[in-house]
Amino acid sequence: MFDISKIDKLFILMEKKNLDVVVIGPSNTLEFLTGFNPVGCERFQALFITRERQYFYICNLIYAEDMKRWFDAAAPFYIWNDSQGFHEPLQKAVMDFDLNNKTIALGESIRAIDSIDMKSIFPCEFINGSHLLEELRIIKTEPDLDKMRRAARLADEVMENLTGFIRPGITEKEIKIKIEDLFIEKRADGLSFSPIVACGSNNSRPHYRENSGIIAKKDVLLLDFGCRYQGFCSDISRTFFIGNISKEEKRIYKIAREAQEAAVLAAKEGVRCCDVDKKAREHIEHHGMGNYFLNRTGHGIGFDVHEAPYINGNNKRYLERGMAFSIEPGICIPGKVGMRVEDIVVINHQGETEVLNKFTKEIVIIK
Structure with a gap:
């Protein structure tokens, strides 16, 4: 009502x-x-x-x-x-x-x-x-955050289930359909956005949509998806390696993951959004990949998958209790490869920084 x-x-x-x-x-x-x-x-x-x-x-x-x-x-x-x-x-x-x-x-x-x-x-x-x-909507109540925790758990479960489904030879479209089916099975209230499933060089395009690729025996697969639960959204990204991982791929992934973790550590009550973005950006630039960091570090999330507060270099707003947002710096080398790790983070009502997603950020190789 x-x-x-x-x-x-x-x-x-x-x-x-x-x-x-x-x-x-x-x-x-x-x-x-x-x-x-x-x-x-x-x-x-x-x-x-x-x-x-x-x-x-x-x-x-x-x-x-x-x-x-x-x-x-x-x-x-x-x-x-x-x-x-x-x-x-x-x-x-x-x-x-x-x-x-x-x-x-x-x-x-x-x-x-x-x-x-x-x-x-x-x-x-x-x-x-x-x-x-x-x-x-920028400040979530404790019941709101509980719904977001549940939505995040559902996204983690789907990501875990996919590790047993993904294999060489299947298509991006088949994986996308599987994501949708898994959320239905888990009684989510729908998707928070159309899933991004990007293999090969497709993942260098942050919001790739065609779903026309086929998973190769040696590949890099980026997944980005979420669901809605009682009105509130989840959003998670992970990068998987198919067959094996090259030395250069390992280096790029390490930079992206460390940038994400640095930004999560910086995201505290009373810290400006732009300073959280700066932490991720400085790490990627330090390793010579700054030209390939195309996106902001994160976005607010709640009833919309993208809402305030925006974690970018221009936003001088201070993080407050009840705010929820993504941390997802990425590296996108045009025509070659794109990698990112994304978690939803909240400043809870005890003033603590809480990461809602629990799915591993270690390197996952799918044979």
Whole structure:
């Protein structure tokens, strides 16, 4: 159901930033607040929340029954059908809630074409509301962290299961399907993102997607995947070696792993995100591989697999209790090889740095 305590936090942020209205479309943010994400299509729908602690929902008729289940019976709904369009119902809502000439923060999933349509319906000033909405989720409660621990355990179990499944001759696509099947067997609530399965030189592309490779007798395989459990995400990466490992591969992996471990050790309550990134970056640069460190050191995680806080060189925010984030520096040599090790780390409510993933970071060779 619509969680009023989470909305109270939003009202405080709105007052602080002098915002009149926040608009949230289908997204994980909407699920965080209501318990449900309808997964949007081209039909406009959104939750409008005003500074006066009022709200309403507008949606197409085909979504009305689904969405009403997540609100009180008295919640204001403005429903439109395909023949009618959403302009007239939205005009009525604007009049009912006095939204003319207001400053409106748009969530990340509101489409540009819908914002243009809204501006044609009523005068207002739109601003980017994504950072505001991320603030709602940046500090996890202890029950939230327990769900993330469970999601991480499921990811560890799947990684362990895969070591007995992977062998030369199978395809990246077969491994991807196996990952999906294993999470279903373990009763996860779905994937947190589409798994990355990259062998050969495919793994030099950090977000490789084709799944067209075949595992060779001598190969390097990078896996990156996660699941959702009761709304919260996991994310893990490991690099496996097929057949054997060369001296150069061992050297590169050692650099990537040590950079990851250095960043984990640096990630403490009161430390700036940019300083955590610096630890990983300095280690990789010291070994002459700085040009091949393409990504940030990490990203926040929770209801979204990528959210605040971002562990990069520009983020001067201090780590706080309840924050959860990945640590995943990598080395990607274009057209040759890519390796990374990724764990989810939290600053727990005792102020301790806690690594949620337990799957080994030792070299794993699959024969």
